[in-house]
Amino acid sequence: MNTATDLATWPEELLALGLADGRSGRVTEVIAGDEALMSDAAAVMAELFDAPQLSHLEEMVQRIHGNAEHGLRQAMVVGDDHTYFFQRLRRDAALVVVSVHRATPNLGILVARTRTAIEAIEERP
Amino acid sequence: MKSSVPYSLPFHQVAAAVPPAALAVVLEEVDELPATSTGALRFGERGCIFLESGRICWAAAGGMKNRLTDILRHHSDPPVARDAMERVVEQCASTTTPIGEALVAARVVTVPQLRAAIRQHTVEAISLLATAGPSTGFTPHITGRYDARFTFSSAEVLASVGALRAPATARRARRELDDILVERVGAVSFLRDPGTAGAVPVTTHDGQQFRIRELVALCDWAMSVLDVSSTLTNGLRLATASWSSGAALVAWRREEIGFIAVCERPALVRLLARLGGAAR
Numbered sequence: 395m396n397t398a399t400d401l402a403t404w405p406e407e408l409l410a411l412g413l414a415d416g417r418s419g420r421v422t423e424v425i426a427g428d429e430a431l432m433s434d435a436a437a438v439m440a441e442l443f444d445a446p447q448l449s450h451l452e453e454m455v456q457r458i459h460g461n462a463e464h465g466l467r468q469a470m471v472v473g474d475d476h477t478y479f480f481q482r483l484r485r486d487a488a489l490v491v492v493s494v495h496r497a498t499p500n501l502g503i504l505v506a507r508t509r510t511a512i513e514a515i516e517e518r519p
Numbered sequence: 520m521k522s523s524v525p526y527s528l529p530f531h532q533v534a535a536a537v538p539p540a541a542l543a544v545v546l547e548e549v550d551e552l553p554a555t556s557t558g559a560l561r562f563g564e565r566g567c568i569f570l571e572s573g574r575i576c577w578a579a580a581g582g583m584k585n586r587l588t589d590i591l592r593h594h595s596d597p598p599v600a601r602d603a604m605e606r607v608v609e610q611c612a613s614t615t616t617p618i619g620e621a622l623v624a625a626r627v628v629t630v631p632q633l634r635a636a637i638r639q640h641t642v643e644a645i646s647l648l649a650t651a652g653p654s655t656g657f658t659p660h661i662t663g664r665y666d667a668r669f670t671f672s673s674a675e676v677l678a679s680v681g682a683l684r685a686p687a688t689a690r691r692a693r694r695e696l697d698d699i700l701v702e703r704v705g706a707v708s709f710l711r712d713p714g715t716a717g718a719v720p721v722t723t724h725d726g727q728q729f730r731i732r733e734l735v736a737l738c739d740w741a742m743s744v745l746d747v748s749s750t751l752t753n754g755l756r757l758a759t760a761s762w763s764s765g766a767a768l769v770a771w772r773r774e775e776i777g778f779i780a781v782c783e784r785p786a787l788v789r790l791l792a793r794l795g796g797a798a799r
Contacts, residue, residue, distance in 0.1 A: 434751060441747045442760065450736030454729075454781075455766045468761040472795075473752025501791045 407496040407504065409476070410435070411511060416443045416482060416490040425515070431476075431494040439480045439490055442469045472501065479508045484516060491515055530586060531639070534646035535683040539712065539719050542680055543731050545649040546673040549575060550730045558659035562648045568641075574670035577637065578644035586643065587618075590636045591628055603627050620666055630668065637669050642679045674720070674729040678707065681721040685710060689721040692776045696724045699778075701789040705729065706780040709738040718742045718777065729781075741770035741779035757794050761787070769794070 410427030414420060419440025424432050443466060452465065465487060471478040477495040491512050498504050545568075548560060554573040561567050566580035592598045607625050611618045619637060622628045628636070671679075682689035692708035700706055706724040711717075718738030723729065729737070749755045757771040767787040769780045771794060782790060 438747050438751045442744060442758075448740070450732065451740055451760075451768065452762075454733040454736065455762050455764060457733075465762070466760055467763040468759075470759045471748040471751055472756045472758070473748075474754025474756065476752045478751060499795065501795050502788060 407498050408493060408508075408511065409496060410492075410494040412436075412492055413483075413515070414439060414490050414492050416440065416488050421492075422489065427494070432492055435478045435480075435492045435494055436490075438471070438478070439469070439492055442471075442480065443482075443490065470501075470505070473497065477501070477504060479505070481508075481512050530583065530643040530647070531683050534643040534680055537646040537649055537680065538715075539677070539681065539717065540715075542646060542649045542677060543735060544653060545645060546677055546731045548654055549573075549673045550732070552657060556657070556659065558657055560654045560657050562651070563655045565651060566644060566648050568645055568648065568654075571667075571670055574667075574672060575641060575645075575676055576670045578641045578648065580644040580647040583640070583644055583647070587636060587640045590639050591622075591632065594636055594639075595628065595632055599627055617666070619669055634669055638671055638675070638679055641671060642676055642683070645676060646680055672723075672728055673731050674707075674723050674734045677731060677734060678720040678723045681710065681719040684719065685721065688776060691773075692722045692778070695773055695776070695778065696722060699790070699793050700724055700780065701782075701786055701793065703786045704780050704782040704790060706778060707734060707737055709742070709777045709779070710775060711742065711777070721776070737768070737779045737781070738777070740768070741777050744770050745772050745777060757791075759787070759791070 408427065410424070410429070410431040412424040412432045413422045414436035415422055417440065419437045421433050421436045448466060467482050469480040475497055477497060479493045479495065481491045483489045483491065493508050493511065495504055495508070549568065549570065552570065552573065556570050556573050559567040559569050564581070566578065568575060569577040588601065588604055591604070592601070603625070604622065604627055607621050607627055608618055610616070611621050619633050623630055623633055688710065696706050696708060704724070707720050707729070708722045709718040709720045712719045718735070718741070720734055720738055723734070744758045744760070745755065748758045755772070757769055759767060759769045761767040761784070765784045767782055767784060769782070769787065769790055771778050780790060
């Protein structure tokens with residue numbers, strides 16, 4: 395199945411989309427776009443999701459929200475040239491959807507469009 | 520506004536030189552006490568940290584007699600008259616009225632001046648106490664008498680010590696947070712310690728009451744995520760992390776100052792809009 399062609403809308407600013415292993419940072423599947431961008435993003439993503447300090451942060455979030463079940467779900471890095479979006483799959487938290495976008499002035503629209511793309515991946519069998 | 524009256528003793532310089540890790544040990548002791556604690560965390564003959572309902576209201580260390588007067592005179596323009604202060608202090612001794620509140624009532628100082636002076640005195644005293652290790656015990660008191668306006672969280676104290684190291688930078692960080700932050704957001708600004716490369720908090724914005732461990736973890740994570748993310752993209756503007764509970768963190772940097780904000784999803788959207796607009 396080619397998810398890229400199945401997506402209802404392929405956001406204009408989306409440069410790469412794929413799946414990576416959240417612990418190792420290895421790319422498991424490039425769904426569409428620039429493979430090199432995906433690979434760089436996946437390596438950084440592993441550090442974001444697996445940082446030694448993350449357990450302290452999760453404790454804090456649990457204290458504030460009173461719910462011990464929630465782990466880190468999304469991360470985003472915004473730069474002048476690209477925006478990177480990372481989201482753990484609900485059905486397998488070890489897998490992270492990685493997407494790379496051209497810079498956009500409206501982060502809200504970018505996030506909304508990216509969620510649409512990720513929903514399509516979540517719904518894959 | 521600061522007057523031209525210089526400090527008579529350089530306690531602020533001594534406090535700024537105390538390693539943040541040593542200070543964090545003492546402030547974590549405060550965090551570990553029950554939130555209702557009122558009393559004195561003792562450091563033998565060296566001094567005490569006084570708590571009111573879990574918040575720090577005063578600290579005293581050996582050699583700091585008359586330091587509050589010194590600070591108040593330094594921070595007021597025109598300088599607070601020493602004899603006016605002494606009259607109020609004498610009246611307080613006979614009526615057991617808290618000195619700070621009496622100084623405000625007598626219009627010798629304003630509330631913001633007094634709060635800033637009490638915080639600085641407290642910060643300097645705790646820094647001195649921290650140089651010689653942990654406390655020797657906690658003695659509860661039965662009744663509280665401090666005005667809540669003049670009490671501080673442990674996080675505020677830690678950041679205030681950081682601010683003593685770089686006062687101008689701390690003011691810049693405070694202005695950034697005042698401009699950017701929306702309601703229901705807690706935030707911290709920090710600098711990188713040139714000696715240890717660790718984060719030194721310099722301001723807190725109290726949307727959340729952070730404990731010291733959390734404050735340190737937040738700053739360390741933000742510093743790490745900004746370092747890692749800057750390898751990924753030119754002109755890094757910000758990095759975020761979100762939990763499925765709805766909690767989110769946002770890290771960004773302005774020159775040498777790092778920032779980390781904690782919020783929930785609705786506030787995150789508004790914060791991102793502001794940061795997007797303010798990106799430099």
